[in-house]
Amino acid sequence: MAKLQFELQKKDDNSNARAGVIQTDHGKIETPIFMPVGTVGSVKAVSQLQLKQDVKAEIILGNTYHLYLRPGLQTLELAGGLHRFNAWDRPILTDSGGFQVFSLAKSRKITEDGVIFQSHIDGSKHLFTPENVMDTQRIIGGDIIMAFDECPPGGSDFHYAKKSMELTHRWLDRCVSRFESTNDKYGYTQNLFPIVQGGVHPDLRKISCEYISSKEATGNAIGGLSVGEPIEKMYEICALCCEHLPQNKPRYLMGVGTPWNILEAIEMGVDMFDCVMPTRNGRNAMLFTANGIINIDNKKWEHDFSPIDETIGCEMSAFYSKAYLKHLLKAKEFLGLTIASVHNLAFYLWLVKEARKHILLGDFVSWKKNMIPQMQQKL
DSSP states (O other): OOOOOOEEEEEEEEEEEEEEEEEEETEEEEESSEEEETTTTOOTTHHHHHHHIIIHHHHHHHOHHHHHHHHHHHHHHHHHHHHHHHHSSSSSEEOOHHHHHTOOOOGGEESSSEEEOTTTTTEEEEEEOHHHHHHHHHTTTSSSSEEOOOOOOOTHHHHHHHHHHHHHHHHHHHHHHHHHTTTOOSSSEEEEOOOOOTTTOOHHHHHHHHHHHHTTOEEEEESSSSSSHHHHHHHHHHHHHHHHTTTTEEEEEETOOOOHHHHHHHHTTTTTTOOOOHHHHHHTEEETTEEEEETTTTTGGGOOBBBBBSSOOOOHHSSSSSSHHHHHHHHHHHHHHHHHHHHHHHHHHHHHHHHHHHOOOOOOHHHHHHHHHHHHHHH
């Protein structure tokens, strides 16, 4: 089987936005792309059939930390990997668990060897090292697997960010060594993406971009953003990373973000995105649409029997009314969580497809300029 391939189809004349195609052994991905987050092997409240038919997802995420703890590696290996376990036959990206471990600040200890952490399920102690995280992701079976990194908090000073970045680079060397000395597990090619770190410090980010680029991986990721730093700083660092990462490899901005964050980052040259926001916000009654944000909890929707959204090509969004969705969420009916989650994910996928269309047409910047204020309106 073949390594991941990236074909750059069109670069926008007026910005760094680009349209491309990523080819994996589980199929192709048209970029820019948004990847729904399937933390424990499923996207919360959304079936795999809905992801295909309604959301039109081309790739989803699995979370190494959560899958390692439950259902555990033995189950996943016996199943033949996550694709067979969760019946998803398109590409999967697995994260390394680094961000989850970062989130567990009170119950983890970082050492040169790796990270000792306590399970949020039963308090048991575990050790993640660059080596066993590679082995774990081999067993989970992602088409794209992420290097193990330390994700420093958004406001980290230069000294801490430098120390953290250097640790991430040493861990990357160990990830690459382990990855290259082990085989693909289930008859298809797995691809390792390194992660740029360096906090909000441009000098460190430049060093990190150069270091990970030297590994000549099939793609690269920008980590450690949207973790508490000001939005302007996030944009500044993202743009700088895009300048210093290879043009001929896909760039993945981890954990970002709002629909307007995504359009801004596409303009900078990012190809891949993931975030829990569409599903989490949907479950909490916030719906994203091309014409603005709907808080479906508001009384004004109680007797609005018009479809949730007929513009995005999602059957579920066009089938159910705003009044019905409001009723379901107020009644704490599970179907409401599904409809809201499917709608928001379908909107995100529609948005990146529209961005791609306008990059190919050559009018991305003017379209984006109109789109962002329209999406930010509160309806």
